[in-house]
Amino acid sequence: MKIERAAVIGAGVMGAGIAAHFANAGIPVVLLDIPAKEGDRSAIAKGAVQKMLKTDPAPFMHPKNAKLITTGNLEDDLNLLADVDWIVEAIIENPAIKADLYKRIDPVRKPGSVVSSNTSTIPLNLLVEGQSERFRKDFLITHFFNPPRYMRLLEIVGGTDTRADALAAVADVCDRRLGKGVVHCKDTPGFIANRIGVFWIQTAVNAAVDLGLTVEEADAVGGRPMGIPKTGVFGLMDLVGLDLMPHIAKSMLATLPPNDPYRDSVREHPVIAKMIAEGYTGRKGKGGFYRLNKANGAKVKESVDLRTGEYRPSEKARLDSVSAAGRDLRKLCEHPDKGGRFARRVLAHTLAYAASLVPEIADSIVAVDEGMRLGYNWKQGPFELIDRLGTAWFAELCRSEGLPVPALVETAAGRPFYRVEDGKLQHLTTAGVYDTVVRPDGVLLLSDVKRAAGNKPVWKNGSASLWDIGDGVLCCEFTSKMNAVDGDIMAAYGKAMKLIGDGKGEWKALVIHNEADNFSVGANLGLALFALNIGMWSQIEEMVEAGQRTYRALRYAPFPVVAAPSGMALGGGCEILLHSDHVQAHAETYVGLVEVGVGLIPGWGGCTEMLARYARNPKAPRGPMPPVATAFETISLAKVAKSAAEARDLMFLRATDGITMNRDRLLADAKAKALELAAGYTPPEKDSYVLPGPGGKAALDLFVEGFALQGKVTPHDKVVCSALAEILTGGDADISKPVGEDDLLRLERKAFMELVRTPGTIDRIEHMLTTGKPLRN
Structure with missing residues (x-):
């Protein structure tokens, strides 16, 4: 079956966000909610769309996407469901109310259409009780994470009656068109990410209080050193809302097995209860564990004292464990200070809990790790973190913390959960044997390419590597800090051009891509400032001229150059895109020439290329001044496109450039385009x-x-x-x-x-x- 049209029932923050993301994918969507008591009966759904157009960060990748949403209400417009292929229910977490809704929509939906619930707390078998056989076959759970545009995880749960082709169709459209990392879960409370995530949060809060850590100290230990976003735990609770946590706890306690360790972890902390009662519920309230106090005309960041509940000026955490351990997770846990004790307790309990849940919540450790990476933005999932510690060492950690060693850790018997064999990534199964990690068709990851090559690139230096990604295509990967462009990256381009030559030998094309959070933040300002401070003016000028020469050489090379960015592509990173024959951009690519912010102008051809693009624009007024004025406005205001779609408006991307919704498919799409261009390629002509x-x-x-x-x-x-x-x-x-x-x-x-x-x-x-x-x- 194909999914070409969708509907979302429930125009709250989550439902409206899901509808917006359908529209981002180019899928027409109906958004319904209850009738308004006064005036326009569809005002609730219409108001949700208007609110999203003003929301920052924006649910829409482009404002025009809002036109793909048809609004209505559940009394007058149920007939609109007759034309859609997939209906997503995103209403209140009440089984009785959901059941009533399902009975109302079942008679009007078209045969074979899929119905899914966005629930994260109610088991599927409970949701389909009393529903028709036809409904049960078409029903599943699709758990989006908030905000739907930005959070990549999509948990899918099928029931015993769910049609296999319905599951496959939803998984495919979520992957390819919505850009989601689809993880198949079992019908258990909280599925994967929230089952582990809420336990982790509760455990970390308890440990911080028990060990006397400040919120800053707990977030400093439980954030970046563990590969977790810098918000840590308390910053994350501020983000999602402190008042949400008691509701989640109540729901989990109502459905979890009697002996689940989460039950023992749930504690009410008087300070948190007081904050919620007084409206300090996080960023959506008056503040949370952190707040910005704007009293007396000043802005002072403040933090809650976990003992008293009073606010005080925030202080940078200074813990020997964090400074001494660096990225060594085991060293962090072994440190005797309170930061080390906090790390031991949180990791032991959280990772042991995760390990104990396989195969209860998912068939493989791969699904669990993927769920935590994509749902909670962890750099590594629980089993990858155990591998960092060592499975044998982790078993001893569990014993020292008074925890039973999970059966899966015992099965590992000192072996890692992941290994590379014959250039392929493998994972340990519950049977104690290794299986190869299989990627979906159309997914090509640079990390897999590197494993297959034994981490031996075709060529490398301190800031870049050239990789063979197959079929005669070279890939240039940046490896400098934040992928800042420097002389070594320019040298890598030069080497690639020499290797590819005329494009008719061993190599045919070049793709520029990396899997870091950001494609490139621009030129290396640290090197520039060093040169300025010692008056190396000739070297600076040579750097500018060398960059221009290199970028122009790429622009007019006898082979195609395809850039495949994601994340930020700013300054010199943007100029790479401007000089490529084609850009295959991830949908979440943020592009701009921002040099004026540091008192400079784009010096590697950015001004020239933007002028060329505006001059070629067939929709622009004729004459010499309009393209100049538009380029001046874009560059002088340091405009940054907040999506690949917006980058087309600003002409950082051309209409012919591609957009890939799923980041895991970006490199494969870029490679395919490079090979397409390589057939009979001729370089562009110079402009005047x-x-x-x-x-x-x-x-x-x-x-x-x-x-x-x-x-x-x-x-x-x-x-x-x-x-x-x-x-x-x-x-x-x-x-x-x-x-x-x-x-x-x-x-x-x-x-x-x-x-x-x-x-x-x-x-x-x-x-x-x-x-x-x-x-x-």
């Missing part, structure tokens, strides 16, 4: 432009001056904008003569070198490196 010259620059300067008089432009903004205007208008260009790319690149270099010598720019660079925020000087 008619530019307005000094008159155009004067107009832009006047425009900036107007904003300066309104207090919207700082003194150094004016300096940077003037330099940018000089480039985009062609310097002293004669409007009757075309300006070539080489002329524009020369103007870029000149402007960059002038700006980099100014005190205002140096101050901005230093401030960015120190604080991570732009300086408004």
Whole structure:
């Protein structure tokens, strides 16, 4: 069966978010809720859509996606369900109310349409009690995580009567079109991620209170050192809402087996109860464990004292265990201070609990690890964390904490849960043997390529590696800190061009891709500042010129270059995309030329390429000034597209560039496009432009001056904008003569070198490196 149209019943935060994400995938969707008591009877669903258009972070990848949502109400518009292939129920977690809804929609839905519940607490067998045989065959659970656009996990649960083709169709559309990491779970309380996640949260809160840690200390230990987001536990509770936790506990206690360890972990902490009663429920309330106190005109970050419940100024955690251990998880646990004791208790209890639940909640450890990575943003799942500690060492940790050693850990008998055999990743099964981890069709992961190659690239240096991804395609992977672009990355491009040559030998094409959180945050500012401080002006100019040469060489190479970004692609990272023949972007790619924030202009051809794109835009007004003005606005305001769809609006991506919803499919899509382009490839021709010259620059300067008089432009903004205007208008260009790319690149270099010598720019660079925020000087 195919799923081309969908419906969501329940226009609350979760239901509306699911509807928005259907629209992001290009799937028309009906959104229904109860009738409003006054006025427009469909006002609740309509209001939810309007609210999402104003929400930040945005549920929609592009505002136009809202047009794919048809709103209505459950009394007047049930007939709209007759045309949809999949109905998602996302209403209150009450079995009786859900059962009544199912009986109402069953007669009107079309035969063979799928119905799913977004529940995370009610067992499927309870939901289908008393429903028709037809309904039971078409019913399953699809548990989205909030917010649906950004959280990748989608837990699917089928019942004993659920049709196999219904499960397969939903899993396929969630994977390929919604971009979800689909994990099949068993019909058990909390499924995978929440079953483990709520136990982890409760355990960590108990341990912090018992061991006398501050919230900052607990989050410092239980965050990044464990591969968990920097929010840690208390920051995460602020994010989801403290008032949600008692409801989750009540639901879990109502359905969990009598001997489940979670029952012993649930404790009411007076400080937390007091916070909830007084409205301190987290970010959605007046504050939570952390808050920003804006009293007396100042903004002071404050934290709750877990002993008294009173707020105090936040303090950076200073624990010897964290500083001494670094990324060594076992060393962290072995440290004698309270941070080490906290790590031991939390990891022992949480990981032992997770290990004890296989095969109860899922058939394999792979599903459990995937669930925690995608649902809670852990860098590694529970079994991967046990491998970091060592299975034998972890067994001893359990004993020392008074815990029974899980059967699966006993089965491991000192062996790792994951191993690489013949270049393939394998996982330990409950039978005690290893099985190969199988990827879905159409998934190509660079991590798998590296394993198959024995971690031996075709070529590498300190900041980049070249990998053979098959069929004559090379992949350039960045490995520098935050994938900042430096001389080694430029050298890797040069090496790739030499290896590929004319594209008619062993190698045919180049893909630029990595699996880090961010594609590239731009140029390495630390190196630039070092060079500035010792006056290495000639080396800086050579760096700029070398970058221009390299990017232009890629642009006009005799073989196709395909960039496959995800996450942030800023500054020099954005310029890589601008010089590629094709960009196959993950839907969650955030693109922008942000150099003005550090007092500079795009110096590696970014100005030139953006001018070219706006000049070629068939929808733009004719004449020399419109493309200049648009490029000036985009670059001077450091506009950043908040999705790949928005990047098309700003022309960081072209209409011909591709968007991949599922990040795991990105490299395969990019490789396929590279091979398609390689057949009969010819490089593009160089451009020239008619530019307005000094008159155009004067107009832009006047425009900036107007904003300066309104207090919207700082003194150094004016300096940077003037330099940018000089480039985009062609310097002293004669409007009757075309300006070539080489002329524009020369103007870029000149402007960059002038700006980099100014005190205002140096101050901005230093401030960015120190604080991570732009300086408004």
